[in-house]
Amino acid sequence: MGDSGLPKCFGDLERVFPPGGGGLRQVAAGCWDCGHRVQCLRVAASGQGRETLYEEKALRGDPEGVAGFMRRWSRRKTASRREES
Structure with a gap:
């Protein structure tokens, strides 16, 4: 966890939504149980x-x-x- 209480990977597109097979992205396996998953993916997919x-x-x-x-x-x-x- 970072200083803000969020995981260090929070909002990092390449870590939380990496490219998978066939060039499509998929949620990283470790993210499924994270309580910040939805907000994190929204941040990663913005900007x-x-x-x-x-x-x-x-x-x-x-x-x-x-x-x-x-x-x-x-x-x-x-x-x-x-x-x-």
Whole structure:
């Protein structure tokens, strides 16, 4: 536990929601029994973590076809605009 009473890993995207198989993220095994889990994951998925998750989703893609291509293109364009600002 840190000085604030929160675990040291609190809000650390890479520690509490690491990439798993197939490029998808999953809650770390040690987090399931933590009483701070929900708040911690919300903090991890906000701010810079939100950008990371958004970019990963854009790169993962959608089903094939024109609709899937357009969704991927739109997500990548939005992610690119966010990087520029």
